[in-house]
Amino acid sequence: MTVSRRFLICSIVSLAMTLTTGAASQAESFSNAVDQVQPKVVKLFGAGGLKNLANYGTGVLVSPDGHIATVWNHLLDSDVVTVVLHDGRRFFGKVVGTDSKVDLAIIKIEAEDLPFFNISDTAEVGPGALILAFSNVFKVATGDEPVSVMQGVVSAKTKLAARRGRYRASYDGDVYLVDAVTNNPGAAGGVLTTADGKLLGMLGRELKGTNNTWLNYAIPFSVLEKSINDIVAGRFSRTDDLLAVADETESSGFQSIDFGFLLVPDVVARTPAYVDSVIEETEAAKLGLQPDDLIVFANGELVHSIQTLQGVFQRLLPGDDLQLIVRRNNELVTFTFEVPRKQ
Amino acid sequence: MRVCCTPQIRSKILGCLIVFGVSTLLAAKVSSGAGLTVSESVLQAEQQRIDTISRIVPAVVAIFDPSGQGGGSGVLIDEAGFAITNFHVVQGLGGFMKCGLNDGNVYDAVLVGIDPTGDVAMIQLLGRDDFPHAEIGDSDKVKMGDWTLALGNPFLLADDFQPTVTYGMVSGVHRYQYPAGTFLEYTDCIQVDASINPGNSGGPLFNADGELIGINGRISVEKRGRVNVGAGYAISINQVMNFLDHLKSGRIVDHATLGATVTSLSDGSVVVSNILETSDAYLSGLRRDDELISFAGRPVRSVNQFKNILGIYPKGWQVPLSYQRDGKRTDIVVRLAGLHRRAELVPGGPVEPGPDEPDDQPPIPIPLPHSMEPKAPEIPDEYKDLYEDKPGYANYYFNRVRTDQLLGALEEQFGDSSRQQLNWMWAGTVNEETPVQFRLLTDVIAAKLGAEFAVQNLDEDPQPVPESTGGLLTALHQFKKLLQAPDDYFTEFYYVGSEPLDGTGDRVDVLISTKGLVTSRWYFDRDDLRLVGFDTSIDEEHQPCEIRFGEMTEIDGRPFPEKFHVRHARSEWGTIELQTFEAIAPEAGVGQ
Incomplete structure (x- = not known):
């Protein structure tokens, strides 16, 4: 108790110390912080341009040698991505690695001595903290124009509960939710910083919450740090297969038919994932899957309904394993599929 | 850990401090009632903001159509009641509208000028000569990260004409926004994250010091609907200031x-x-x-x-x-x-899509809260003479008044006698050495320059004579006609607005006259309304003959510029200095 109380007092003292400066800066312009952050944020131009799919986005420099972190989305689904630095210099970037679990991609451009964020030196804040958000919303900036900056307050730090179209979002870890409208078209890959320009999180793709409202959120860099470091260090690299399925459209993921079986019609909110039929001479038939098998686990995730199973299918990549555990009568049977290449 | 907090959070934390008895830390804090304790600097910042808002609020205008239905916002810029708003706010309202100020009063207002391309319009509120007005700032000094205040009448909430205030920061400066529809290109605009919503159109954007830096006119919209999504755009006040006198000219002005x-x-x-x-x-x-x-x-x-x-x-x-x-x-x-042919700018030509037409190209002009059917304007009797309909003009009244004013000043400068139909005989020197004579007759203009002659028959097409002047003889004829018969001679004669003389000089007021293919621009000092020079182009393919006056003097008893500096195609041709000036009735018969 004494320990915790002392800790509490200490942190309160340190909080109080920062209050005065925080208060003073409230009336002043944020232009100093803005000037610090801007050179480290880049504009991305790539695939897209169709309705509701922006062909522009944002990234953040995480190394002096041109490693750029951004959200892994359809924008990168082209051979090269055009990267425009704050000073208007143009580069062609290549995706060198991705981590679908945290929605992250790293792009590399051939450049040196660039301003960058040290991602192991990031801040953590709680609700009420003033924040700035930097991104190329609505493609307002091109060339050497700086990206847009917004201000707001952290509303909550919580788990992301969101969906993409009919599907749950792949990432469900910690996020900062903010009260500014930060996650507009083109904002994904932008940064959330403190009022004095310290790195907090990466603005995510446009997602709706479970109550059908658009979310304004960022994934903390503490979550992304390991993946970024691994990819930058070359411990994890992209394969072409990864990008082959990096498609934003909702129907592009795998379906049960890709493995040789069909599910019962998804008629209610929580339709149990019963196998309806198994197609002859497919992997499912070879492995011995049968009609009326109830899928209860998929890759370790509890399958509540056909929808959760489809969520798992969405995240599959060619070459992955798909492990299904089904209940047949009163037994559990395990099947392991190899995820095929999509035609 | 470094945390910056909102005032509420701070109070909570400070409340904790009291619990833990760290009372020494409270020395710098003051109590703000109800047991809350807030940092002095926060209270100061808040008070400053409140003071600023109460200072700027009286200049904010709520604009309604004559029946009080549709509308938007505006801002007063001088005590005569001139106010700036968006073109798309006044479009379709007719010549008159109703405006509310935060004093609770409704004022009649008349349309003055419109800039459809820049989405700017000027109106004049009527009934007072001491209107509160905004202080004009310098939008080129606005930086990303600066705090801003947007005031206006979003969603037409201001039934009592108390404007809505939203607070935010500058998200970007010098933004370029592609045209939506055919007009309405927003260039060099200011992007803000303060909430800008339908009805904010035409309202002011202020900096933290309460200076007017922009006119809110556009928002980015996409799938979230036609309301604020964190990106609003304001026309920079410096652009508006460039167009200010053009708008006051009552014309439909062009970019x-x-x-x-x-x-x-x-x-x-x-x-x-x-x-x-x-x-x-x-x-x-x-x-x-x-x-x-x-x-x-x-x-x-x-x-x-x-x-x-x-x-x-x-x-x-x-x-x-x-x-x-x-x-x-x-x-x-x-x-x-x-940028446009004149026909493109008059009503009936192409217009930008209205708020109800589908146009998913973001950003769009802020849609108006109510759809606006053009209604027959209810013109108050006492103000009827303040509006004159004429093709090419938003309100010809303002052009006529200013043109008459400048012509009146011209008479004062050059004297009444110059307005008679007389032949003019001038003699003097060019560049203080070459003797020169001019004959400005009713059918021909002639010059003898040293040993050379130049002639312009007035029933023939104008020629660029003498050589390297671009048409000095025609220019002098235009000048004579300006003094003698401006109302009858020119096919067109109107007030343009103001511009920096020769691109970099002081602002001058500009009148334009045309006669056939000949166009002249007449430049007037804005302080004493003196004519300081003019440019005459004999047609579209020639650069003009540019004449700038020296000081006014008296030549043979009549007020006249002591020197004419003549330029053409960016190079000096020479300075004419007159020694004699004879004006003779044509029937007296003058040999050449």
């Missing part, structure tokens, strides 16, 4: 084109990709593939920057331009041409 298109190369340079051979830029030497270095004093590093710069200037302004060819830099001043 400018260089007569050339530019493109950016892979090395980042911006080069001329196409240029009209009739453009002033071409006549001044600019060619295809020349690299633009600066334009209007600002560096050009992208096509958008070029468009940004171009978009803030009215048709007809002269701006400096620097270009590079084969490593050699050339500095010129170019006269900008109009």
